[in-house]
Amino acid sequence: MSARGHTLQIHSSPHIASGASVDVIMRNVVLALLPVVAFAVYSFGLAAALTLLVAVFSCVATEHLLCRLAATPTTVRDWSVTITGLLYGLTLPPALPLWMVACGGVIGVAMAKFLFGGLGYNAFNPALVGRAFLQAAFPVAMTSWTPAFAADRFSQLPASTFTMPFAAPVYDGVSGATPLSLFKFDGQLTATGDLLLGLTNGSAGETCAVLILAGGLYLAARKMLNWRIPAAILATVAGLGWGFHLLSPADYPPAGFMLFSGGLMLGAVFMATDMVASPITNAGCVLYGVLIGVLITVIRLWGGMPEGVMYAILLANAASPHIDGLIQPRVFGTGRG
Amino acid sequence: MFSALRQHRSFAHGIHPPEAKDDTRDLPIKQFPFAPVMIVPLSQHIGKPALPVVREGQEVERGQLIAEPDGFVSVAMHAPASGVIQRIALAPGINGRMSPAIFLKPFPGSSQQVSEGEPCDLATASPEDILLAIQRAGIVGLGGAAFPTHVKLKVPDDKHIDTLIINGVECEPYLTTDHRVMLEQQADIFTGVRYLLKVTGAECAIIGVEANKLDVAQSLRAALPTDIPVTVEVVAVKYPQGAEKMLISALLDREVPSGGLPSDIGVVSVNVATTAEIGRLLPHGRGIQERVITIGGPAIARKGNYRIPIGTPLRFALEYAGMAQNVSRVFLGGPMMGQSLPSLDIPITKGTSGFIAFSDAQTAAPVEYPCIHCAYCVDACPLFLNPSQLGLLARAGQVERMADEFNLLDCFECGSCSYVCPAHIPLVQRFRAAKGVLRKRRAAS
Numbered sequence: 199m200s201a202r203g204h205t206l207q208i209h210s211s212p213h214i215a216s217g218a219s220v221d222v223i224m225r226n227v228v229l230a231l232l233p234v235v236a237f238a239v240y241s242f243g244l245a246a247a248l249t250l251l252v253a254v255f256s257c258v259a260t261e262h263l264l265c266r267l268a269a270t271p272t273t274v275r276d277w278s279v280t281i282t283g284l285l286y287g288l289t290l291p292p293a294l295p296l297w298m299v300a301c302g303g304v305i306g307v308a309m310a311k312f313l314f315g316g317l318g319y320n321a322f323n324p325a326l327v328g329r330a331f332l333q334a335a336f337p338v339a340m341t342s343w344t345p346a347f348a349a350d351r352f353s354q355l356p357a358s359t360f361t362m363p364f365a366a367p368v369y370d371g372v373s374g375a376t377p378l379s380l381f382k383f384d385g386q387l388t389a390t391g392d393l394l395l396g397l398t399n400g401s402a403g404e405t406c407a408v409l410i411l412a413g414g415l416y417l418a419a420r421k422m423l424n425w426r427i428p429a430a431i432l433a434t435v436a437g438l439g440w441g442f443h444l445l446s447p448a449d450y451p452p453a454g455f456m457l458f459s460g461g462l463m464l465g466a467v468f469m470a471t472d473m474v475a476s477p478i479t480n481a482g483c484v485l486y487g488v489l490i491g492v493l494i495t496v497i498r499l500w501g502g503m504p505e506g507v508m509y510a511i512l513l514a515n516a517a518s519p520h521i522d523g524l525i526q527p528r529v530f531g532t533g534r535g
Numbered sequence: 536m537f538s539a540l541r542q543h544r545s546f547a548h549g550i551h552p553p554e555a556k557d558d559t560r561d562l563p564i565k566q567f568p569f570a571p572v573m574i575v576p577l578s579q580h581i582g583k584p585a586l587p588v589v590r591e592g593q594e595v596e597r598g599q600l601i602a603e604p605d606g607f608v609s610v611a612m613h614a615p616a617s618g619v620i621q622r623i624a625l626a627p628g629i630n631g632r633m634s635p636a637i638f639l640k641p642f643p644g645s646s647q648q649v650s651e652g653e654p655c656d657l658a659t660a661s662p663e664d665i666l667l668a669i670q671r672a673g674i675v676g677l678g679g680a681a682f683p684t685h686v687k688l689k690v691p692d693d694k695h696i697d698t699l700i701i702n703g704v705e706c707e708p709y710l711t712t713d714h715r716v717m718l719e720q721q722a723d724i725f726t727g728v729r730y731l732l733k734v735t736g737a738e739c740a741i742i743g744v745e746a747n748k749l750d751v752a753q754s755l756r757a758a759l760p761t762d763i764p765v766t767v768e769v770v771a772v773k774y775p776q777g778a779e780k781m782l783i784s785a786l787l788d789r790e791v792p793s794g795g796l797p798s799d800i801g802v803v804s805v806n807v808a809t810t811a812e813i814g815r816l817l818p819h820g821r822g823i824q825e826r827v828i829t830i831g832g833p834a835i836a837r838k839g840n841y842r843i844p845i846g847t848p849l850r851f852a853l854e855y856a857g858m859a860q861n862v863s864r865v866f867l868g869g870p871m872m873g874q875s876l877p878s879l880d881i882p883i884t885k886g887t888s889g890f891i892a893f894s895d896a897q898t899a900a901p902v903e904y905p906c907i908h909c910a911y912c913v914d915a916c917p918l919f920l921n922p923s924q925l926g927l928l929a930r931a932g933q934v935e936r937m938a939d940e941f942n943l944l945d946c947f948e949c950g951s952c953s954y955v956c957p958a959h960i961p962l963v964q965r966f967r968a969a970k971g972v973l974r975k976r977r978a979a980s
Binding site (some may be wrong): 205206207208209211212214216217218219220221222225276278315316317318319360366421422424469473474476478479522525527528529531532 | 550552553605617708725730780784790791792793794795835843856862863865866870871872873874875876877878879901905907908909910911916917918920921924942943945948950953954955956957958959961964967
């Protein structure tokens with residue numbers, strides 16, 4: 199409407215905003231992941247770099263192409279699919295054949311994210327769905343580990359990396375068992391200090407607990423991650439681990455080993471905290487974290503596989519909407535007094 | 536930061552928007568001149584419009600009664616200036632609708648002198664007499680709600696009021712009227728408190744002030760009368776601390792029940808400017824013919840706190856305060872809950888606490904993302920609603936479920952959820968629309 203020569207804009211209040219934005223949150227998660235990515239490349243060399251590159255590219259390209267196919271504006275600029283790609287790559291064995299890496303990325307983003315409606319609607323963490331697909335389809339490749347800090351890691355790629363699709367990958371002589379499989383199958387414990395600093399074998403980005411925790415602390419301080427989720431997971435795993443170790447030290451590893459081995463840190467800090475697939479209330483987040491912690495402990499201690507973080511988080515993702523249905527904030531002026 | 540939090544009480548949740556009060560907080564209240572024509576709408580309050588008691592062509596004195604309350608939920612109107620009643624006709628209101636108003640043409644050189652009425656003597660008046668005097672003085676909630684004050688003060692007989700809260704929080708950014716009133720009209724405020732204590736039968740009164748007005752707290756404390764039980768409490772700077780429910784929660788740790796009133800928990804709360812007006816007008820039997828308004832924002836050259844006659848056309852007021860030619864947005868009230876105005880050709884009414892003008896270029900609406908369940912809104916909502924869930928239901932048009940399962944009707948539209956949303960979802964705007972749909976549906980059935 200004109201008001202003597204000028205037009206007034208009308209808008210329903212509030213007329214100011216905090217400036218927070220989804221893409222800023224997502225970029226910060228990427229930022230928090232960069233040290234973990236750098237350490238993955240440092241410890242596993244070219245193989246990890248290529249794995250991460252293919253993982254990110256396959257995820258981003260899948261989302262972009264699907265958006266084009268669906269004739270909707272591309273959503274890759276919100277950076278969420280970049281996080282998916284990075285997280286997915288970080289959970290893979292560094293010498294995984296690249297065609298498998300690409301397959302899992304396509305499946306994860308297409309089936310777990312795009313089909314559900316894209317960002318905000320994915321019931322499950324897409325990175326973990328991609329990984330779960332690989333675990334089911336290629337169980338041998340997914341449990342074939344290369345040693346960290348190999349002398350030729352920056353000059354030579356493992357033979358398996360460029361395996362042709364559907365050909366059996368060939369692994370070099372040296373295998374690098376992970377701390378969890380060493381314990382499960384050989385009864386060997388890895389020193390907690392090595393676990394903390396990432397001086398062990400494993401998936402590309404799961405080894406260095408310190409860097410993962412640092413990224414988590416950064417995000418929690420910026421309120422881009424609900425610290426209650428990792429806190430509940432870690433406390434549950436540590437508590438249960440401590441209890442069982444006390445009962446039978448020969449059968450069950452100590453709490454420190456439970457905490458810092460395998461994918462627990464990466465899963466607890468960066469995977470379980472996916473805002474979309476976790477509960478919305480603080481109390482709900484604690485329950486969700488405890489559930490994940492219990493599932494991890496059960497799978498690790500009595501399951502057929504050494505590691506259970508992935509399945510634990512996916513199962514809890516499924517429970518998350520129901521936790522929200524169960525736990526709602528107590529509305530002001532109801533219930534009390 | 537944590538020491539500040541511990542120092543002052545507050546409610547849970549809430550947000551911290553920029554305060555933007557520095558431009559006007561130290562500017563004393565200035566008297567405004569009369570506009571060439573004043574437009575006094577008959578409905579400036581919630582309830583029935585007032586009934587005019589003047590005729591076209593009649594000469595009136597400043598302060599003279601020009602419209603009577605029509606029933607209990609209605610208040611009187613008084614002439615803002617000495618002059619001639621031009622006509623009683625439709626005039627555009629804030630909501631864009633036309634409504635009946637009294638057009639008054641002030642005499643040239645009309646004096647600021649106000650005519651005296653029948654005083655309401657504090658010593659002899661009964662609570663009913665005071666309520667009637669408040670209604671006859673045309674007093675409504677000056678914080679912005681414009682709800683008739685005497686209706687709010689009429690406590691049902693089965694309820695006992697123990698505490699009277701005087702709300703001097705003023706948590707909306709930019710607004711500084713209550714700040715100035717509390718510095719400049721302390722005697723009026725304490726007189727108002729005396730009337731209010733008598734009306735409500737409360738055992739004590741607490742003046743609640745936000746911690747960004749420590750000068751106010753200090754000077755009010757220094758001036759506290761010793762013969763009435765009144766104290767000053769400082770609460771933390773947080774939005775929406777000035778909301779009645781939030782202030783009561785901060786001061787007394789009591790929750791107004793969902794769907795209930797403060798009197799249900801023994802409390803009556805009154806805005807501090809309203810209290811000051813009661814103290815200023817009742818002893819002289821006068822009515823509200825002007826109020827203090829902050830005119831601010833980047834598009835205003837002479838920002839300030841002005842005592843402006845009711846009925847002054849907004850355009851006149853803004854031009855007097857030096858509005859920029861390229862003004863693009865004007866809010867009535869603050870930027871959090873204020874209404875953006877479609878036109879400057881509306882009169883200033885009793886519920887107006889401020890006008891904030893901006894001259895920024897047309898800004899593109901930010902991209903709206905899907906809800907990512909970040910829970911920022913859940914952690915901001917002062918009433919512990921779930922705006923995320925309400926937003927999803929609003930999108931799906933499930934207004935009944937919003938009300939029945941997620942307490943939509945408790946929302947008082949503070950806008951904290953929209954303010955924090957990183958997905959830029961217009962949450963409170965959708966809740967407002969949903970309430971409208973619900974109201975229509977429930978009225979129809």
